[in-house]
Amino acid sequence: MKLRPVLLVILIVCGFYYLTTRMMPVGALAGLLHHSLPLDGTTTSTLSGPAGSLSLTEANAAPAFDAEEQQNIAVYKRALPSVVNITSTAVAFDFFYGPVPQQGQGSGFILNKEGLILTNNHVIDNAQRVEVTLSDKHQYKAKVLTTDKAHDLALIKIENAPNLVPATLAGSQGLTVGQRVYAIGNPFGLSGTMTRGIISAIRSIRGQEGNPIEDAIQTDAAVNPGNSGGPLLNSRGEVIGITTLIASNPNGGADQSAGIGFAIPIDTAKAVLDDFAKYGHVRRPSLDIVTLPIGPDIADQIGLPAEYGILIERVLPGGAAERAGLHGGTQKAWEGNTPVMLGGDLIVEADGQTITTPQDLSNVLNAHHAGDTISLAIFRGHQKMSVKVTLSDAKEAASGQSV
Template sequence: MKLRPVLLVLVLLSGFYYLTTRVATTGSLARWVQHGVKPMETEGGAITGPLSLTTASAAPAFDSEEQQNIAVYKKALPSVVNITSTAVAFNFFYGPVPQQGQGSGFILNKDGLILTNNHVINNAQRVEVTLSDKHKYKATVLTVDKGHDLALIKINNVPNLVPATLAESHSLIVGQRVYAIGNPFGLSGTMTRGIVSAIRSIRGQEGNPIEDAIQTDAAVNPGNSGGPLLNSRGEVIGITTMIASNGADQSSGIGFAIPIDTAKAVLDDFAKYGRVRRPSLDIVTLPIGPDIAQQIGLPSDYGILIERVLPGGAAEKAGLHGGTQKMYDGNVPVMLGGDLIVAMDGQEIASPQDLSAAMNTHRAGDTVTLTVFRGQKKLSVKVTLGDAKDTVPGSQGEQV
């Protein structure tokens, strides 16, 4: 009977020896772990508690949102280019010093036409384009439109170019998803995502008006300028042009893009005339709302008031009247008493955006019919549109 405890101890020791020498070295213990046997957690080399492991049986699939992001990137990336411009500046001793700037652009056709911002290549002596496949080509500046901050450049004899697909921008809705692809801080092929935050008129870097600019919270930074702003189908709806940085030279969550409809009108002029022929009424204007209309006794609570008619321009030739009475809006002088534009060709003009949209459907030399109030009298006036210049008057109003 005394031998039984001894035999039991020997059996237990033999089992422990087998587990620690045979099972551990063959990996069987690891298989036990995968089948639910929980080894112990350790702390300082001591076993303290159970550890549960879960391994994926296969690589996870992309969800629908990720699939869309990837599809947009793959479609648009081959059309996006990096643009390096080299200009010559002079140091303190009047010695020439090359200065380089970077921006983005996108391919318009297989002949090598590329659209970008004018400020990306402005005053450049040399322009170089790097494609998404890292090949570099010298580019020629064909023409620029400083008023819209657009430039058309060209690379020659490049095979297998992938043109971007252009959409429309007049039907954009605040809240819809957008993507920006470009070269922020020289980091080529970078994509960011956001939404259309607003559609508003702004002033460009040179003070030029940009009507119906697309505001977005997609992160854009220096180097994104000239690159495409895309919809969820990978189609171009705008050209990234500037950020509201509040003094910091980086994204603050507010970026702006030139609407692609504006760019299409500019490109159409390029193709037909070799330059931009933006239509103009040759007037300086003041937007009118209900409060101002009531304050100064206008017959309509909306419209565009003509402050000044430019000498020799389209409006003067048509007999339109500018203001004659000076008053102040805060510290800014404005001229009252001019004609109030309320419609063009029967289309209501309630804001500068309405007037810009109506003008974008015409070219210099077209004749339009304006509906105006002169005092309390309603008139129809035919105006032959002039050819806008790239000057921007220093006034509260805008030249159109």
Template sequence: MKLRRVLLVLLLLSGFYYVTTHFVSSGAFAPMVHRALNIPEPDATRTASATGPNGTFELTEASAAPSFDTEEQQNIAVYKKALSSVVNITSTAVAFDFFYGSVPQQGQGSGFILDKQGHILTNNHVIDNAQRVEVTLSDKHKYKARVVVVDKNHDLALLQIDAPNLVPATLSDSTGLIVGQRVYAIGNPFGLSGTMTRGIISAIRSIKGPQGNPIEDAIQTDASVNPGNSGGPLLNSRGEVIGITTLIASNGADQSSGIGFAIPIDTAKQVLSDFEKYGRVRRPSLDVVIFPIGPDVAQQIGLPADYGVIVQRVVPGGAAEKAGLKGGTQRVYQGNTPVMLGGDLIVAADGQDITNAQDLSAAINSHRAGDVMTLTIFRGQKKMEIKVTLSDAKDAAAPGQQT
């Protein structure tokens, strides 16, 4: 019995000696230990020497190409999916110089492919007043583009090129976007084609566009966007388009300040639907001239509410007049600006408070021409509701006046 125990101990010692001398000394045992204990392995490196006139240099090099982490893999996947759908747009206009006569001027922007028929969506301000528009695909092939239709009010333009093997972008929805959601912008900033930047959604807010036009529910992002990004896609983490990069808040500096804005893709879808059905955008309109009021003005003129917008004038034959809304009858001056008082005070639309002109514009633009909107108004001291069938505004009104 004792002899058996002695033999067992000798066997265990021999096995331990063999493992430590053959595996541990060679380093083959370490990976097994690392895997068993979930210990990260050290970076695999090697040393390379180079000798020249200035002496010998020893460089530490990676033994193998590095692998990408999960975040990097997602960035790469978004870029590969979307790049073929993004185009660069060059617009050429002719200006007239006193000494040299006509002088061509070029502007650059971005856009993205909608279908295999060559339709491309971009901003109107990218191609506005251009005599020639040229589109460059991601494979560097260039094509002359035709401007199909524009919507200056929404700052959108539809182009078309004749090119084979086009890759359309995948459009997502812009409803339900959340602040903090990761977004990507691909475009042509400063002429640097195929540039991708990344950030998050910083806010969803209504702003004024490049021409003073309202952009409802604009997507604010800190993804770096610069001149040349206009018209390009803003993408979600699946590489789907959620907006059209449009505007930079630059405080006078013509470059990124970390605050950029995009038109929501749902707005663009509505515009494209109108383009397809009617050949133009049927913009809904209430056909009124309004004046916003606050607590001070309301108290001065004895209004029953300290917020809302006063109807100064209704457009003859327009939606408001047909619904029975009343304009003002008494002219007063706000500084040097004439204001007509005595008209209906609009305080809500479809149950949502109206505190300023932007609120009313947003409520109207959430509908289509021909839709019925319910307005809550005060006529004198009497509160009432009026249903209005929105008209089709064929011509854009002056900003801040008619809606």
């Protein structure tokens, strides 16, 4: 009687062995177990047809978004309704003087529910007709209210557009290299496109028309033709800049993203908007000077009394600096391959604030209007002086690159 349980166990084991090795193909049991016990959240399905069978591994359910993806989605949902596509139509003439319509595309963003939209000046420059397409695909004709070529900005307006969603504007002071940013626009006409990157640098650059852009935000977020005028956003979906420029290709070819794009800081745009609200047009203040940033090495080489500041290379005729008696350079020299003029006044303070870069001076000017008077601390030779300067209107200044 004691042997009966043992014999029963042996019989069951032998039967299982015979069943799995002789009556089932190799791996069939593993397949059954895989179907019945999905350990990785997937199942296998089979598609059958005249061409044969095809096995697919499918997820049981869509995975949840991680924290980074959730933030990306939140920025996009918040900002997209404020971003617009702008189409500008200009008329050129062919060889036989026949009119040939030419279209350009760019982006912009809504400032208020009354239909004010901010974009780049070069998006609508010389256009006979400007049209705006909202994120809901409704189209409106737009009127150009004012332009500021010096800062490559333009303010346009659409009428009778209901339920507009204004963008939220942040500040651009205190931005940090490494900070995450997002660009939304219409690259190559592909509306509602978002790209992501970081702030790569904050530097002074020259715009498309050679105009200086102080404190430009450099980013590696992919921007392409059609992004111009669109918003550059922080991680909360607030506007910190206006996408304006991509690095040019030195070898020629089509302009496209090279991982180096630039945006106009939103504080510059706020100053322009403030002018428009007060005067009905842009009155950006200017000193009407061409400058050279000074560091310790240059200061030591040319014998300056301070190792920081901005040196006045040239004073524009009839401008604010000339009227105040400021001096430009008189001695031609070279910085690399670039000619510079030495011997001019060295600006080290403006309204009590230390000036080490053109950006510092730009920040002081943006706190003022044309017609305001500011105080400059300068070195003329080795003598430190204080000079009062009444700021001029940038658009009234003589030709030349100035601040």
